[in-house]
Amino acid sequence: MPSDAIRAALLKRLRISSGISEDDVKEIEALPIVVRQFPAETPVVRDGERATDCCLIAEGFCVRSKTIASGKRQILSIHIPGEIPDLMSLFLHVMDHELSTLTPSTLGFISHETLQKLHRRSPGIAEMFWRDTLIDAAMFREWIVNVGQRPAPARLAHVMVELRERLKLIGRAEGNSFEMPLTQEQIGEALGITAVHANRIIKQLRQEGIVELQRGRVTVLDERKLLELADFDDRYLHQSPTL
Amino acid sequence: MPRYHFDIHENSRVIPDEEGQDLAGESDAHKEAVMTGASIARDAFVSGSAQRVVVDVSEDGAPVLKVSITLEVEKA
Numbered sequence: 640m641p642s643d644a645i646r647a648a649l650l651k652r653l654r655i656s657s658g659i660s661e662d663d664v665k666e667i668e669a670l671p672i673v674v675r676q677f678p679a680e681t682p683v684v685r686d687g688e689r690a691t692d693c694c695l696i697a698e699g700f701c702v703r704s705k706t707i708a709s710g711k712r713q714i715l716s717i718h719i720p721g722e723i724p725d726l727m728s729l730f731l732h733v734m735d736h737e738l739s740t741l742t743p744s745t746l747g748f749i750s751h752e753t754l755q756k757l758h759r760r761s762p763g764i765a766e767m768f769w770r771d772t773l774i775d776a777a778m779f780r781e782w783i784v785n786v787g788q789r790p791a792p793a794r795l796a797h798v799m800v801e802l803r804e805r806l807k808l809i810g811r812a813e814g815n816s817f818e819m820p821l822t823q824e825q826i827g828e829a830l831g832i833t834a835v836h837a838n839r840i841i842k843q844l845r846q847e848g849i850v851e852l853q854r855g856r857v858t859v860l861d862e863r864k865l866l867e868l869a870d871f872d873d874r875y876l877h878q879s880p881t882l
Numbered sequence: 883m884p885r886y887h888f889d890i891h892e893n894s895r896v897i898p899d900e901e902g903q904d905l906a907g908e909s910d911a912h913k914e915a916v917m918t919g920a921s922i923a924r925d926a927f928v929s930g931s932a933q934r935v936v937v938d939v940s941e942d943g944a945p946v947l948k949v950s951i952t953l954e955v956e957k958a
Contacts, residue, residue, distance in 0.1 A: 790925040823901075835888040835918040835937075839897055 645672055645697040645747045648721030648809045655808055656774075657767045658880040666761055672747040682739045683725075683746060690728035692748040696720050699744025700820050704828070705736045714829040716778060717741075717802060717821070721809045726772055729754055742820045742855075770877075777875045786831045789870065792840045794830045796869035799850060799857055804873055815862070820855035844868075886911045887940050888918060892932035908946060915939050915949045923951040 646667055653659040653667075672695065677683060683701065684690050701718040703725075715736060718724040725738050729751055740746075758765045778801070785797050802819055806812035821829065827837040844850050849865050851858045859865055883904040890897045905911050919937040926932040933953045939946040 790929065791921065792925075832921050833914055833918045834903055835890075835899065835914060836921050838899065838901065839890055839918075839922060842897060 642672065642674075643668070645674055645695065645745070646670075648697065648719075649695055649723070650721075651809050652721040653767060656878050656880065657770055659767060660763055663761055663763045663767070666757060666764060670749055670757070671753060672749055674745060674747050677740045677744045677746055679740055679742050679744075682737055684728070684734050684738045686734055686737045688734050689732055690725060690734055690751070692750050693723050693726050693729055693754060694738065695723050695747040695749060697745040697747050699746070700741040700818070701738060701744060701746075702741055702825070702829075703736050703738050712828050713831065714825060716775075716782065717798070717829070719802070719805055719809065719811070723749075723768075723771070726768060726775075729758075741825065770880075774877050777877065781875045791830060791832050791836060792843055793868050793870060794832075795826065795837075795840050795844065796849070796865055797871055798829060799852075800865065800869045800871045801876070803857070803859075804876055804878070808878060815859040817857055818855060819852065819857045884911075884941050886914070886946065888915060889938040889940070890918070890922060891934070891936040891938065892922070892926055893934055895932070911939050911941075911946060915947065919949040919951050923953070927953045 650659070650664060650667060654664075659667075673692075674697070677699070683694055686705065696718055698720055701724055703715045703718070704712050705715060706712045716724070725734070728734060758768070781797075781801070785794050789797065799819060803812045803817050806817050811817065822834075823837045823841065824834040826841070827834045830837065832840075841852050844852075845860075847864070848860050849868060850860055883906060885902040885904050887899045887902040889899055903914065905914060915937040919935050922937075923935040926935055935951045937949045939948065
C-alpha cells in the first residue's frame, strides 16, 4: 500500500468531522508510519501490554474487547479504516483492554514519541485528537445504553446503523449495503448474548423485512423500520465540527 | 468438535437452527442452551411476545437436551 493510501481514510474523516487545516494535513502527511499486515482475528495490543505506538487502521476492521475470568469476551467497540483505536495509549501506557483484528488488516504504527512531539508542535492536531478521544467516550456511553437497556434485536439494529454512519464518513457505505464482518459469535460478544441468540435475531430481522446480514455484509431492506427499531439518534457521533 | 443445533420455540413458533454451533461437548451445549433460553426469554417475557421459551438441542438429528422456561404470573 502506498504511503498516502495509509493516511487516506484518516484525512478523509478528519476533513469532515474536525475541519482539519491544510497545515495540519501536511503534518499528518509527513508522519513516519510503519506499516504491518495482520491476519484476521489476531491481537494487535494485548490487555496488560505496554504500548509504544498508536495504531492507525488503513484497511480492515478491528475490535476492542475485554475478557473476564471465565473466558467470556465482551466486544467494546468496532473500528474501521481511518480510526486510531488505541490513541489513549499515548497517555495511558499500559493497556486495560485488547485491540485485535476482525479481518485481515493493514495497520500503520506511529510511535508515541512522534505523536507527543506533534502534539506539542501543533495545537490544532492536539485539539483534533482530543476531540476524537471524547467522541470515542461518547460512543462507549451509547454502547453501555445499548447493551444495558435495549432488547437484543434493537441492540443489533443500533450497532448496524452506527457502523453504517461511520462508514459513510469515509465513503464506504454506498447505496443500501455496507460491510459488517462479524461472525454470529462476535455479534453475540458485542451485544452480550450467545451466538445462538445472535443467530435468532439475525433471522428475525430478515423475516421482518428490516435488514439482511449475509457473509459479513448488511443489506437494508426497510430503512424506516431499521431506524425505528434501532432508536438511533446520531448526535453522539458528533460527525460535524460545527454542531 | 461435535456440531450442535439449537432449535428455538417461542410459544408455538419454531425457529430452526440450520447452521448449528461447534462446541467442545455436551456440558458446553447445556450452558449455551440455558444462557440462550434465558436471554431470549428475557426479551420475549418483557415484550409479551411469548410466555414459554424452549431450546431444543440436537446433534446429528439426535436429541441431546431440552431447556424450557415458562413465565408464570400469579395475581393475588
